Amino acid sequence: MELDSRISQHQSDRTDTAELISLWQKTLPRISGKSKLAEALRYAIARREIFERFLTDGLIELDSNIVERAIRPQTITRKNSLFAGSDGGGRTWATIATLLQTCKMNAVDPVAWLTKTLERVANQWPSAKLDALMPWNYRP
Secondary structure, three states: OOHHHHHHHHHHHHHHHHHHHHHHHHHHHHOOOOOHHHHHHHHHHHOHHHHHHHHHOOOOOOOOHHHHHHHHHHHHHHHHHHHOOOHHHHHHHHHHHHHHHHHHHOOOOHHHHHHHHHHHHHOOOOHHHHHHHOHHHOOO
């Protein structure tokens, strides 16, 4: 959905949301304070401002599915690294897999990045400048 249409849709939902939160605030004193419903209502009411920001800013997503899909390959690879043969090997595998996935997330060719980074390290890259070797700072 395009940004303008998302903002328009969110604006039309804003009135409904204000009425709903008002209803929750009126309902909360009439239910048991220890119930799951009361807990859920307090949670939603306390985060009203955050939720309303979603309604006014068409760029904000209501859920985190986009981020979760983006990090899923890293998480799976990290779990697979548990079977690398040793604790040290597993940590090394997880680190490399995470860096390669970070390359992909930053639109950097992982092979080119790894090749250039290993060349720089082999040529005694200064340890004070390690941040420059990270995928998000990569310049071919």
